[in-house]
Amino acid sequence: xxxxxxxxxxxxxxxxxxxxxxxxxxxxxxxxxxxxxxxxxxxxxxxxxxxxxxxxxxxxxxxxxxxxxxxxxxxxxxxxxxxxxxxxxxxxxxxxxxxxxxxxxxxxxxxxxxxxxxxxxxxxxxxxxxxxxxxxxxxxxxxxxxxxxxxxxxxxxxxxxxxxxxxxxxxxxxxxxxxxxxxxxx
Numbered sequence: 001x002x003x004x005x006x007x008x009x010x011x012x013x014x015x016x017x018x019x020x021x022x023x024x025x026x027x028x029x030x031x032x033x034x035x036x037x038x039x040x041x042x043x044x045x046x047x048x049x050x051x052x053x054x055x056x057x058x059x060x061x062x063x064x065x066x067x068x069x070x071x072x073x074x075x076x077x078x079x080x081x082x083x084x085x086x087x088x089x090x091x092x093x094x095x096x097x098x099x100x101x102x103x104x105x106x107x108x109x110x111x112x113x114x115x116x117x118x119x120x121x122x123x124x125x126x127x128x129x130x131x132x133x134x135x136x137x138x139x140x141x142x143x144x145x146x147x148x149x150x151x152x153x154x155x156x157x158x159x160x161x162x163x164x165x166x167x168x169x170x171x172x173x174x175x176x177x178x179x180x181x182x183x184x185x186x
């Protein structure tokens with residue numbers, strides 16, 4: 001398995017291109033004189049933020065609400081589609097490590113992500129290929145806090161959520177299932 005290390009990361013951000021509901025998401029990082037762009041789906045970023053916040057809490061790192069979000073990086077040509085992400089903490093170095101592995105060949109296509117796609121459905125299809133390349137991003141405490149804040153800002157810039165059902169609302173209308181709308185609930 002090819003493993004590339006950005007140790008340490010100079011900057012890391014989430015980028016989104018496109019109109020809300022049709023956005024394509026990227027994980028962009030720079031370090032060691034190189035910028036790396038990986039395509040990912042919204043649900044992967046959402047899950048990453050949840051886990052980062054849990055790990056920051058367990059390490060006693062102050063929450064991101066007091067942090068200043070870093071400015072985003074513009075994505076370059078994507079290296080590959082992320083299939084799996086992992087997150088860990090190295091006690092001796094006092095650094096977080098984010099590992100992103102390439103999606104299996106069948107999942108490399110269809111990189112765009114609708115803001116309302118079901119994250120469970122997208123994640124169930126993910127399978128890890130042992131020969132797939134991976135990248136390890138090494139992040140300081142301050143970088144993790146700033147990244148978490150910046151990623152949340154990008155995610156919340158999409159379509160507003162319905163206060164009744166929590167699903168994204170389209171500008172053309174919203175068939176809310178709580179109001180007996182036509183949209184099925186899975």
